[in-house]
Amino acid sequence: MLSDLAQNLRFLCAEKPSVAMVCREIGINHQQFSKYLTDHSKPSAHNLRRIAQYFDVTERALLQSHTEFADIHRYRKAHPDQSGQDPLSGVFPGDIGKLRPFLGAYQIFFHAPVSGSDIMVNTVFLDERDGIVYSRLIEALKTHRVGQRRWTRCDGKVSYQNGRIFVVDNERRNESALSMHILTPPPRQKKTYLFGTMCFLASLPRRIPYASKVVWKRFDTYRSVRELFKTCGVYSSDSLKLDPVVRNYLTKGTDDNWL
Template sequence: MKAQQGNASKDRINEGFPGDIRTLRRYLGYYQTYYLSPSWPGTIVCSCAFLEEKNGLVVSKSLERISHHQWRIKKITKYNGKATFLRDRIFVVETESTGDPIVTQIILKPFQDQKDKYLRGLCTGISWRSNDVPYATRMIWRQLGSSPDKREMLKKCGILPQRSRRIAPTVKKYLVPPEGAEATVITS
């Protein structure tokens, strides 16, 4: 019991942030993000994210804009979080900025080389349209730099068919599984 009390005063989660901030600074800026969601089978969700340094931490802000006429859905969700660089990976932990706090975790692999514009990894969360079922899916972030055209970036957000010409081949190749394979793991 005494050992547990001693550990209770430490906040091990916060000790992990910002990790290697010098390396993490290379990844600051805006991103167009893409993932497969169990809420919209057969589609790719395109959102946007921003990583910036504040008071010695790297904070994240993400925006998901879902609009689908057929399903009569129009939803904007904002997320706030923190990022860290540990063990040669970028970890982003976010919660919705309004409503019930729901935690999403993203683990991204750094760029393969200097010409690469994509961070590839995995996102875990819960599906809001599928009764809060936990899931994990591949996610890919396309780097847009420190001052992109924000209107253009937001205009691209939404639900897109997996075969859409608006999705770069690099994104499709990473996200869309070969015929018969599963890309999103859903646990009930």
């Protein structure tokens, strides 16, 4: 069984006229490069960097699993305008192998922009399509009319970089700025919570930049999305409906109850 690196190199070389041409353009010995393709040798750090630069990929990408590498490469090839013009096209999804365990549904808790003492609760879903992880955030706030809610949807992308999860999204209907969540993955045995910071452009009472600590709490089991949406809204910080771990982090800035 060939290593992921050897499979990835073979995959990239298959798009070129010949391996000999690849070696000439990189400036690497053909016999040595053939050993990389047959998994009889590994490139040095210097050669790995030269190969990555030639194929316009990262060194880390060359070493990731072949299935993930091929999926992402095909997606970028199918969207040439994105990969050719977007300077952030290589950022998302980052290390998708480490990101996949976090796919699913979450409650999001943060301080309400209008009243810093209250806590807002939203719902977000993370799912993967064509090697990219997307976010879909739903805000459902109660209105003055009984039984009615004001719905807001934000769509975005998710990246795993250097041990952190980055979520960037935007509300498509309104002229709102991008929002960002920076989250710290928990220890392997503690997957219920993600702690971090979020920032966005507040809509009320004035459109000003706003930042807050944030907690994502995983919903492993639920009967319907309607069940999740019912938990959305604004809660007093001393509400018994709030998870003590969430309250502790948002009010004190620590996650002692979680450790």
